[in-house]
Amino acid sequence: MTTYSRRKFLDTMKLGAGAALGASLLTIPTGTALASVPYFPKPRQGKKLGIALVGLGYYAKNLLAPALEKTGECYLAGIVTGTPSKIPEWKEKYNIADKNVYSYDTFDKIKDNPDIDIIYVVLPNSMHKEYTIRAAKAGKHVICEKPMALNPAECREMIAACDKAKVKLAIGYRLHSEPHTQEIMRLKREKDFGAVKLVEAADGFKIGDPTQWRLKKALAGGGAMYDVGVYCINGARYATGEQPIAVTAQEYKTDPVKFKEVDETITWQMEFSSGAVATCTTTYAASTERLYVAYEKGWAELRPAFGYGPIKGKTNKGEMDIPHTIHQALQMDDFSRCVKENKESPVNGYEGLKDLLVVEAIYKSIGSGKRELVNPV
Template structure:
């Protein structure tokens, strides 16, 4: 089977088992959400989900049902049965249902303002670019792409088309995370000295796309390690100076013949803060620990859909528990309705910054060298 035939076959069956682990967070002024003039929503923005896997079904669709300023206006899927199921469940008119072949016709659909790309990572570039050329604003799941080159191309396509590009960093809008950002960046407990950030789980189905490098771009680092990279950036509000990294021993050489099973990395930031990161597809762990000169903070669980829990030396963190995707969608659309722009802290440039770090971690693990990030 040729590469093109293989790709067409994959697209036709894309809906089967599709799901993306949601995004992460931000950096420096990243989490400093731009302040616009208070304004009532002029309308509900119409969102089309492209890729109807588990994340779209169990998280984004729920968020769109609950959000006050946006709604599920359309769908794009390669699976006819899913098109029928979703159309009935969400009362989506036939004219707002697309497949991957006729997707470009969405340019003529005034019901749809935003296309949310929820495909395997390797397809992000294609569909972000196609959505941009169709004149639609685009949200894209993390990681932004599978390479720095693709990330840059996505940003360029959206800029040339005059549309907004956002990355689904849901935790930028989550209260515990926002409190961690405040404590870290405002130096509530003094300068951050050290962070340990871990995210791993035991992966199942050995045939899934996450274990195929051509589709995922890598293993757990791309899938869940990106949360850890983000955490180190948004706690410090800085960009790392360098990274070193090591692959763990591959225990299951059959399942992990194409991507890493575990990877660890170390980074230093301009303030002197040191970070140890760890991601894995065979260890169940999810934790952020921050040691500062006058105290500590800890989130565990730290990155999944919740409920997130946290504490400091002063006791348990008491923050509201929210549905991550609902608050993300509402805040993104609120900002857009007020300013005609997506929040800067989730834009394509933010996704690109993460992509450069992820690629540097892989390079460091492969070469054994310390890779400069400045």
């Protein structure tokens, strides 16, 4: 069987003492509380690195902070917020010292804090560039949530700032640390089913509150494409191992009032130099989540493919027998190891830039109604 077996997964993750959790914990039903999901950390190397979360919204509060209670290489050391009323709860729950609490106005003082090694930027898209560059100038390594920025030019500024400061930059592509996704990468790399011929990817949900920042172009940059469409782009890229060379795209709106400023639904096609093609959809109008890869001699599918889990997968030879993990814990530990070992992150700034170059070409194609080339990195 070419897909991951349970034993192969455990061996890959080097469970060690964690194996004592037992096989009964390896099957995680949908809806299981995050705290009860086994994480399977690799052996810790050296001291834990301190992470400061910049922005204490839903993702930071409900996913990143709980995940940091499961990590082996890093921990929640500080917070940065523009809402003082949030501070007492965070300090008490995570035992955060007064000296590790910052506002956006005092953020730059973080350079003098040895407790903070890594800044995790969890802010609206329009603020990614500013706080990544400020973090780099403070001498701190950076994780920036996806999408990396509003456009490729901003991505290049962020990369340059981190290079100049000699700090590492990673984009919050947690799925690159997730085992089902890694199996999709392995199938391409080891060619179990031959060359990739076709990719189908879709990611979307029905968005609620019409006043939220995700529907404001100045803050979000775009709509469904910037929010979840980048998962489809990134998924097609890691499934093929290639950057697309051209795209053709179409946009549709069923609610022009709600989506006055940003896109609601976009479909697009991508061409790769190998001859592989991808057809993708992203939307704020309905729920959809799938990554399907057709090879010369088989197929693989993740469904759900891009959410917080459980991710589920199968191939033409059977189910992927891989347990659910905490994506964010794996992601942050992986980056912490890169920092400790002075290695480049696989999801560095160029990974974010490549996706934004495709986004740029997609919007250009929508405007022109024609096939558009993707600009080179």
